[in-house]
Amino acid sequence: MALVRPRLFESSLKWRRAFCNAAQVTLDMNTWSLPIQDIEEHRNGSKMGIQWVFLGCPGVGKGTYASKLASLLSIPHIAMGDLIRQELTKPSLASKKLLSAMSQGQLLPDDVVLGLLSRRLEMGASNGEKGFILDGFPRTTSQAEILEQAIGIDMAVNLKLTKDILVTKCLGRRICHQCKKNFNIATIEFEVDGGSKVSMPPLLPPPACASKMTIRADDTEDAVRERLRVYAEESKPVEDFYRLRGKLLDFEVIGGIPETWPRLLDVLNLDERDYTLQKMVA
Numbered sequence: 001m002a003l004v005r006p007r008l009f010e011s012s013l014k015w016r017r018a019f020c021n022a023a024q025v026t027l028d029m030n031t032w033s034l035p036i037q038d039i040e041e042h043r044n045g046s047k048m049g050i051q052w053v054f055l056g057c058p059g060v061g062k063g064t065y066a067s068k069l070a071s072l073l074s075i076p077h078i079a080m081g082d083l084i085r086q087e088l089t090k091p092s093l094a095s096k097k098l099l100s101a102m103s104q105g106q107l108l109p110d111d112v113v114l115g116l117l118s119r120r121l122e123m124g125a126s127n128g129e130k131g132f133i134l135d136g137f138p139r140t141t142s143q144a145e146i147l148e149q150a151i152g153i154d155m156a157v158n159l160k161l162t163k164d165i166l167v168t169k170c171l172g173r174r175i176c177h178q179c180k181k182n183f184n185i186a187t188i189e190f191e192v193d194g195g196s197k198v199s200m201p202p203l204l205p206p207p208a209c210a211s212k213m214t215i216r217a218d219d220t221e222d223a224v225r226e227r228l229r230v231y232a233e234e235s236k237p238v239e240d241f242y243r244l245r246g247k248l249l250d251f252e253v254i255g256g257i258p259e260t261w262p263r264l265l266d267v268l269n270l271d272e273r274d275y276t277l278q279k280m281v282a
């Protein structure tokens, strides 16, 4: 599809240069373990910041867990899909074409997403942000190579969940058009290997949001199935990209937020109380 790319997608010079220079990748095959030291240094304020990415199929919960973690660690949660949707509210011919590609479950061209991401990172840097959790980027190995070369990622958390549940979760997703928070009306029950039952209860909106629920244009069954197909083809290799570099943390989502969140903190060796206390003292 030929797309017109307006100036608004052009990123500012520094990050654009960094991303564009990132053509060559050096393989780091050193064994890698959980970046506990990163977390410690971040907690002590002695490091530039945690630079993590969240991978996983549409509907797996990247946004939910990335935003909870970012808020706990007091670093920004940068969701590529949100950056895109925000940008595309500005009406133009290019926006219309990009929205149409999105609603069919297609990935957008690299220069569009890189432009938006570099602009967001540069804004963060000028505001003194330290680190980030990226969600929805990278989605192709070429994006992963560019990111690795331009910035360097400490860890890729790869969330996993059974395919049928992903479809049900996407179809149940609702978004408050005012506060932009995500909710889910689906009640999901499934069996894991070994036969034990897992349930993911709905995540219902508070009364203030209940009348403001919207459904994303790409959360139709056809678009979700296409996004899952595109994920398998284009994004699955990104898991191997980070696995090869010893940076991949596979994490199976088994259950709702009350069960999954403590398990995630546990594998990351994070204690919520440390951070809550730190915020109270600050």
Ligand SMILES: Nc1ncnc2c1ncn2[C@@H]1O[C@H](COP(=O)(O)OP(=O)(O)O)[C@@H](O)[C@H]1O
Pocket (backbone or CB within 6 Å): 057, 058, 059, 080, 081, 082, 084, 101, 102, 105, 106, 107, 108, 109, 113, 135, 136, 137, 138, 139, 140, 143, 218, 227
């Ligand atoms: N890194 C990316 N590269 C290309 N397109 C992207 C990227 N991130 C998001 N998009 C576009 O935005 C859409 C929505 O992304 P997102 O909100 O992350 O939802 P999901 O993970 O549920 O697919 C994608 O289907 C794709 O069209």
